Amino acid sequence: MPLELAEALLTALPSQIAVLDESGIVCYANPAWNRFMRESGRISTDSSIGSRYLSLCADVLLNGDQQEKPGFEQQWQTFLAGSDLVLRFDLACRTASTTHWFSAQINRFQYQEKRYFLVLYENISERKQTELQHILAERLLHKVLEVLPVGVWIMDQQGQIVEGNPAGIAIWAGARFVKPEQFGEYKGWWLDTGKPIQADEWAASRAIRNGEVSIDEEIRIQCFDGSEKIILNSALPLLDSKGVVTGAIIVNQDITSRKLAEQHLSQAKSEIESAHHELQQVLSREQKMARTDELTGLCNRRQFFALTQQLYEVARRYQTPLSVMxxxxxxxxxxxxxxxxxxxxxxxxxxxxxARKQVRASDVLARYGxxxxxxALPNTDSEKALHVAEQIRVDVATTPLVFDQQSIRLSISVGITEWHQSDSxxxxxxxxxxxxxxxxxRAGRNKCLLAEQSADEN
Ligand SMILES: Nc1nc2c(ncn2[C@@H]2O[C@H](COP(=O)(O)OP(=O)(O)OP(=O)(O)O)[C@@H](O)[C@H]2O)c(=O)[nH]1
Structure with missing residues (x-):
């Protein structure tokens, strides 16, 4: 190749190219090299020729690590003095405003019995930026996972855990843990239905297998100390840009103490309810007893007065008839x-x-003692009341009490009156x-008498 063509080629190349002599001094540099060195402040003139390569590598970061210059210097000196043909490394060159990343390749070669080094820089800033962003995002994710109060697990496509956080580890601490391939045989975890979880029923495996989303499935896990934990388990599939499942993210929340508190609360609630129910029954029994005559089941005297007093007030106010017998x-x-x-x-x-058979629902029948x-018969004058009394009297007289094959004849006497305007x-x-x-x-018993008649008779 003619020398002019070679020169033109090196001038046109966008990659930075330099040739060093055997002591590491630049003896050739293409324009791209010189431009970069000048722009980055590594040289003040237009040419790098005569500069020590090492001095042009100020602020170097090797392979993305924050390796200090002495470390690089040592590596460089070893290569310079040694017999290795190639040295490769990534380096970062800082300028005032930004950092440029290069992939450097240095080849040893001989020319006219002298040793030289060809330095070739390929700009990899874009790739490095992406990598760096990725690393930062991962670091951020780690920080977030560390402080999250819920357990988070990330699984790959094979169901292997690739990431977990402290809260997740705390949840599963002490649990009878098994390897994924043993899930199917394992009886130590089960759904809240009491059914043991089979390998393919596990929310994580459904997420990976079918892309299924499970939210807050309640599961119980058994611990080695015999205790149980209740966990809310959610699983979401992780998808790539084409929508293919690449793994799953699992979120766990320990709700054991909340569940226990809920159980105690509902137990206390049902106990209170049943105590309340019992109390109501006792109360209504007591109330009934307080109103009822135990022997006959009729109203007692007290209840008679409570009810009839109201009938009396109505009769007085509306001037309606009311009878008592x-x-x-x-x-x-x-x-x-x-x-x-x-x-x-x-x-x-x-x-x-x-007597019960002869009275209306609105009448008050009681055992007086x-x-x-x-x-008490509301809306009933004494004539009608007498009629009712007669029916009862006749029924009693004609219906003997049959007991122990004996027939006991009974009779009653009845005194009847109706409400008078003058009654106080x-x-x-x-x-x-x-x-x-x-x-x-006095008139011989088995009789019904109206007070008004009896007054006349007296
Ligand atoms: N078996 C029973 N007897 C009762 C009850 N309450 C009152 N007696 C009885 O009823 C009887 C009432 O008797 P008396 O007041 O003398 O009147 P009587 O024998 O019915 O005669 P006359 O009223 O005059 O027709 C008494 O012997 C009481 O002991 C009760 O709850 N059960």
Missing amino acids: LIDVDRFKQVNDLHGHLVGDKALVHIADI GEEFII SLMQMITRADGALYAAK
């Missing part, structure tokens, strides 16, 4: 004496049942009905 079992002492107290009780229940019953209280009505009852007894 007092019923007394005739010669009841004899029933007790002849058949015993127990039969006496049955007789009372028998009469209560008969001992062998006495009382009925409910009690006044009851006293009048009692007077009529007394009169019915």
Whole structure:
């Protein structure tokens, strides 16, 4: 090749090229080399010829490491003095505004029995920047993973863990851990349904195999100390630019203590609810008992007054009729004496049942005490009340109490009255009905008498 052509070629080449003599002094440099050395402040004139190669390598960073100059100097001197034919390294040359990265290749050669070195720089700044950004991103990711309170695992396409964070390690600490290929046989992890997790059911493997996204699957893991942990397990497939699954990212959250607290809370809630329910039942039983006569199941005297007082107020206010009747079992002492107290009780229940059949839902039927019953009949005048009383009396007289193959005949006397304009209280009505009852007894029993009639008779 003619020398001029070789010169023209070296001048046109964008790569930096220099030739050093055997002591490392630049004896040839192409324009690209000189331009770079000048622009980067390594030389002040237009030419590098005569400069020591080492002095042109100020601020050198070898192979991306922050290797200091003495380290490089030593490497350079060894190469210079040794017999190696090629020296390759990446270096960074800092200029005022930026850092240029080169891939350097230095070849030893001989020319006219003298030793020389051909230095060739290839600019790899772009590639290095990308690499550096990648490294920075990875470092950032590590930092984030380190401080994240949830466990994060990154798996490759084979299901091998390539990255994990301290929170993740803490979650699985003490767990009966197995190798991925043993997942299928392992019974130490199971879903919250109680089903052991099989290899292909594991959220991570579904993410890798099918690209499936699983969010917050609740799983239980068994630890060597016998305890259990409850973990929320999520898995997302990692995809490349073509959408092909390259691995998975798994996120774990230990919710054992939260779950325990929830369980305690719901247990406490159901205990409180059942205690409340029981209390309600006791209360309503108590309330019923407080209103009811135990023997006959009718209202007791207190309840009679509570209900009838309201009927009395309504009758007074709207001037509507209201009647009251007092019923007394005739010669009841004899029933007790002849058949015993127990039969006496049955007789009372028998009469209560008969009376119950004759009253309306709006009437108040109560056991007034001992062998006495009382009925308040709203919207009923004394004539109609007498009619009701007669029906009860006749039913009692014609329906004997059958007990132990005995038939016990019973009768009642009834005193009836209705509300008068002149009445000042409910009690006044009851006293009048009692007077009529007394009169019915005196008149021979098994009778119903109106207070108004009995007053006339007296
Ligand atoms: N078996 C039973 N007897 C009762 C009950 N309450 C009151 N007696 C009885 O009822 C009887 C009422 O008797 P008396 O007041 O003398 O009147 P009587 O025998 O019914 O006679 P007259 O009312 O005059 O027809 C008493 O012997 C009481 O002991 C009860 O709950 N059960």
